[in-house]
Amino acid sequence: MIWMKPAVRSDLAVCDVRDEVVVYDFRTHQARCLNRAAAEVFKRCDGTRTPRAIAVELGCDEGLVWMALGKLDEGALLDPPLGVDVGRRALLKKMALTAGLSIALPAVWSIVAPTPAYAASTPVNCIPPQACMGGGMGQCCNNGGMAAVCQPNGTCSGTNATCTGQPCR
Numbered sequence: 128m129i130w131m132k133p134a135v136r137s138d139l140a141v142c143d144v145r146d147e148v149v150v151y152d153f154r155t156h157q158a159r160c161l162n163r164a165a166a167e168v169f170k171r172c173d174g175t176r177t178p179r180a181i182a183v184e185l186g187c188d189e190g191l192v193w194m195a196l197g198k199l200d201e202g203a204l205l206d207p208p209l210g211v212d213v214g215r216r217a218l219l220k221k222m223a224l225t226a227g228l229s230i231a232l233p234a235v236w237s238i239v240a241p242t243p244a245y246a247a248s249t250p251v252n253c254i255p256p257q258a259c260m261g262g263g264m265g266q267c268c269n270n271g272g273m274a275a276v277c278q279p280n281g282t283c284s285g286t287n288a289t290c291t292g293q294p295c296r
Contacts, residue, residue: 134174195233
């Protein structure tokens with residue numbers, strides 16, 4: 128497998144967010160978040176580098192690159208899929224003995240992407256939640272950025288026909 132030159136799929140939307148990368152998959156409508164270690168490997172998967180070359184470029188153990196590739200492959204972000212089983216335990220044991228686990232391990236996790244209907248929804252005018260205490264019963268209130276309803280007990284929670292969990296303006 129030394130000759131393998133992994134490449135990311137060309138139909139993905141990629142966005143850098145601080146030191147992480149968010150990847151949106153239009154096939155599955157899922158978003159994946161890559162930590163810095165996985166993102167560095169992901170950015171170098173252009174079909175021109177072997178895992179060994181990526182490791183040399185990043186100055187890390189090749190096993191770490193293989194672990195990242197395994198995570199990227201599990202997330203269906205590579206084309207073609209690698210189908211390799213990366214020995215996470217063996218790598219962790221080796222790294223614990225040699226590096227004291229002083230580097231971050233690659234991680235790829237799914238995050239919830241809004242449905243098209245929710246993403247297209249228009250924001251609702253909301254009053255501040257503390258205004259519910261003043262008798263704003265039934266009005267839309269801001270519950271952490273999302274529209275909720277002023278309740279008789281003065282709290283801001285739940286929804287109704289007008290305040291259906293849409294974002295507040």
